[in-house]
Amino acid sequence: MELKKIYTQFEPELLELLEEKGMHKTFAAGEVILRTGQYIKSTALILSGRVKIYRENEEGGEFLMYFLQAGQACAVSMICALQADTSEIMAKAEEETEVLLVPVELMESMMTKYRSWYQYVIQTYRSRFDEMLTVVDHIAFQNMDERLEFYLKRYAEQTGKKMLELSHQQIADDLNSSREVISRLLKKMEQQGRVKLHRNLVEVVK
Amino acid sequence: MELKKIYTQFEPELLELLEEKGMHKTFAAGEVILRTGQYIKSTALILSGRVKIYRENEEGGEFLMYFLQAGQACAVSMICALQADTSEIMAKAEEETEVLLVPVELMESMMTKYRSWYQYVIQTYRSRFDEMLTVVDHIAFQNMDERLEFYLKRYAEQTGKKMLELSHQQIADDLNSSREVISRLLKKMEQQGRVKLHRNLVEVVK
DNA sequence: TGAGTCCCGTGACCAATGTCACATTACCAC
DNA sequence: GTGGTAATGTGACATTGGTCACGGGACTCA
Known part of the structure; x- marks a missing residue:
């Protein structure tokens, strides 16, 4: 994906700079992008795909x-990058x-x-902080x-x-619970007609 | 307390600016400084005392x-202040x-x-984010x-x-638990010789 | 010194969740 | 189809922590 199509709020000059100095990289599904304790040398702007922060x-x-x-x-890579510090979280594609x-x-x-960059960084902090609060x-x-x-x-x-292509085990991991508990709760939701269960797949009904 | 005695890393010019434009305010113990949903118009630098973020x-x-x-x-007041946004947390003296x-x-x-201000803001974000992670x-x-x-x-x-001048109830609130549970656990710790219990007071032994 | 209030201790019980064991089912590869 | 494997279903049980009830101790103020 093209940078300017996604980050439309950036000034043309900033976009050019980013294209010139930035490095494009593609991660396969399941690949770890950032590891706990890893030294951070750059900030990652996401162009496509989905990254799990955990x-x-x-x-x-x-x-x-x-x-x-x-x-x-x-946000973490930004903060750490600004101080060339290590990360405390994991990021995986x-x-x-x-x-x-x-x-x-x-x-x-x-x-x-670049004012747009400044705004973008601040807004990123803000969103991530809110997400942490949630x-x-x-x-x-x-x-x-x-x-x-x-x-x-x-x-x-x-x-x-x-x-949703998810196994009960995956969900349990994400929620720091156990498979059996998730299975039971999903079953209950199915009985209430809120989801349908299939192998490796949860269908949200509503 | 004097600003320059605490924020020694700030440039003299920045300190002057802060003194000139900033407003000193004192909050009594127990007073709420920032409320959930409150519109934020300024960033608070702490000169003395202790603030609970909850x-x-x-x-x-x-x-x-x-x-x-x-x-x-x-950090929240900084982020919100930068966008003149509302707060999602409570702060109390x-x-x-x-x-x-x-x-x-x-x-x-x-x-x-001011580079020192920039550094300070970044470092504040970083610390608060880490604290949230903890x-x-x-x-x-x-x-x-x-x-x-x-x-x-x-x-x-x-x-x-x-x-520590704390009642069991206060501790329970801070940990989102109940007094009885905290009382029991403290009792256990006392039996292990790690604390001594008094009225409204927990003495850390080690 | 006596009443009132706040704090703390404690047993009984309950709800939520985690753990274990094992059965069942769906899908895949051959 | 058949066997193997991964995913799911499920009952029994343990643990943690929350709730209820009540008793007793400590401090306060008149």
């Missing part, structure tokens, strides 16, 4: 925070994903020179059934599909 | 995220707290003009006893005291 626990559970899609950027890697050295000058709310205040419901709803919205 | 649930529970102290600023309120209009020009980790992966332990440890560190 936190790993000791047993390798992948607790989902949020997804990133075209037009979004990894959920499907084939195209990114533009912008070298960390450019960050500061772009911030001062995550906290959910795990602090909600039961698993409500969280599952939100999860499916968001997943359907973000992929634009009603057929 | 999330309110439906029943008025005050789920603790983190504390801010002298030299720190509210835990003890008498002195802040400098910097009008939102200054933010963008200061970002481009919160998520704890509520997602840990049991109440581990969370309680971390809570007491952090509280002791941040106040520099071993005598």
